[in-house]
Amino acid sequence: MSKAIEKTFPKKNAKKSASNKKNVVTASFDNPLVFSRDQHPVSRKLLSQSALKVLYRLNNSGFDAYLVGGGVRDILLGLKPKDFDIATNATPDEIKELFRNCRLIGRRFRLAHIVFGREIIEVATFRGHHDTASEQEKNCTKTSKRSEDGMLLRDNIYGSIEEDAERRDFTINALYYSTKDFKVYDFANGVQDVNDKIIRLIGDPETRYREDPVRMLRAIRFATKLDMTMCDATKAPIRELSSLMANIPAARLFEEFLKMFMSGKAVANFEQLRSYNLFGYFFPAVEQALNQESEEQALLLAFIRLAMENTDNRINNEQRVTPAFLFAAMLWYPLQKHIQQIKVTTQLPPQDIFFAALSEIMPEQQRSIAIPKRFQAVIKDIWILQEKLSRREGKRAFKTFEHPKFRAGYDFLLLRAQIEATAELVELAQWWTDFQEVSNDARIQMIKGVKPPQGTKRKSPRKRRKPSTKPTE
Known part of the structure; x- marks a missing residue:
C-alpha cells in the first residue's frame, strides 16, 4: 500500500471553522487517510465471530484481508452492523482452498461465500481496472465483458487494494478495516461523507450508472436507510438514465425488491423510486x-x-x-x-x-x-x-x-x-x-346470524335412493 496519511476521526457534532476547511487533508487512492485504533470506533467486539475467523485465516495464510464497506460504515454511523463483507488479494480459488465451507458464486462478479450455518460471509478479491489488464485477460470473454450501453456483464479482473477502492460505488463504501493493525483506511474521503451524511459516487456518475444501473437503486436505498442525502452530481443523471433499468434481469430485480421494500423503508423508497422514474421497472x-x-x-x-x-x-x-x-x-x-x-x-x-x-x-x-x-x-x-x-x-x-x-x-x-x-x-x-x-x-x-349472499339458493338435502328390489341375475 502507498504511503498513508494519518488523520483523526472527525467528531459528528464538531463545528467546522473556515481555517479548518483550508487545512483539510483529503484522501486519494494512492494516499488514503488512515485512522489508528484510538481514532475510530470500529472494534473486533462489534464484528461477528464468523467474519473474524475468515479475516484471521486469510491473514495467517499470508494474504491481505479487510472488512470493507457497509460493516465499517455502519459502525462509524453508530449503527449495529449486519453485513460483514471482506476484500482480499486472495483469488477465489485460493479462498476455496482455505475454507471447506466455501462456495464460489457469480459469473458477472466471481465471489466466495463462506457459510457458517445461517450466516454467510462474502469474500471478494480486489478488483482491478480494465485498462491495466493484460492483453490475454482483455481477449478472454470470461474475464471482462461490456454491453453496448456500457454495462459490465462480466468483471473478473483483479488488482490492488487501491484499485479496488477506486472501483467501489460510493465513497462511504470505500472504507477498509484491518484486524492486523486495527486501522481504518479511507480512500475517497468516505469518513467525511459519513460525518456529513452525504451519498457520493466515486468517479463519473453517468459512467458508473452505465456500468451497473442498479447503482441508481443503491443510491436511493442508502439515502433512505441511513438518513443521508445524495449529492447533486450523484442524483443528477438518474432520471435521464432510468431506462437502463430495462437491462436488469428479472431475478436480480427480485433481490433488489427485497432490499428496497422489505427493510423497513418501503414507503420512503417507493416515493423516491417514483420521483426518479424507476418504480415502473418493478411494477x-x-x-x-x-x-x-x-x-x-x-x-x-x-x-x-x-x-x-x-x-x-x-x-x-x-x-x-x-x-x-x-x-x-x-x-x-x-x-x-x-x-x-x-x-x-x-x-x-x-x-x-x-x-x-x-x-x-x-x-x-x-x-x-x-x-x-x-x-x-x-x-x-x-x-x-x-x-x-x-x-x-x-x-x-x-x-x-x-x-x-x-x-x-x-x-x-x-x-x-x-x-x-x-x-x-x-x-x-x-x-x-x-x-x-x-x-x-x-x-x-x-x-x-350470517345472512346468505343475495341470489344464493339454499340447497335441499339429497334424498336417499331406495334400495333396488330387482333380483340380481
Missing part, C-alpha cells in the same frame, strides 16, 4: 395505473402506501413479514381490472374468471420481477381468501379460519376495509375480528 402495470388520474388511481395509491406502512411497522417491530403480502397488495387492483374486463366479454363462472385474470397478470409481472413460486402460491392464497372470507355460512367460516394463510388474508381484508371503507367490507372485517376473539360456542352463534 409496470401498477405504474401505468398510477399515472392515470381517476378515482381508481387514488384508491390504488392509498392502498399501496397503507400496505407499505403496515410492512414497515411490522419490520421495525421485528415481526414476521412475507414479500408475498406486498406483491398481493401491489397487484390487487390491476387484478380486479383484468377480472372486470373478462366479465364483460365472457359468461364464465367467477372462479374461472379469477384464474383467467391471474394467468394474464402474473406472467406479465414475472417479466419484470422473477417472483419465486413459493411466494406466487401465497399471493394466490391471499387473493382467493378475499372471496372465502365473504362466505361465512354453514361450515365455511371454520374452514376458512383453519386455512394456513388465514392471517395474511385477514390482514389484507383489514387494509381493503380501511381504504375502500364500504359498509359491507367494514362489517366483514369487524365480523372476522370478533370471530377470532370469542369462544367456539359464540362462533357458532355468529355463523347462525
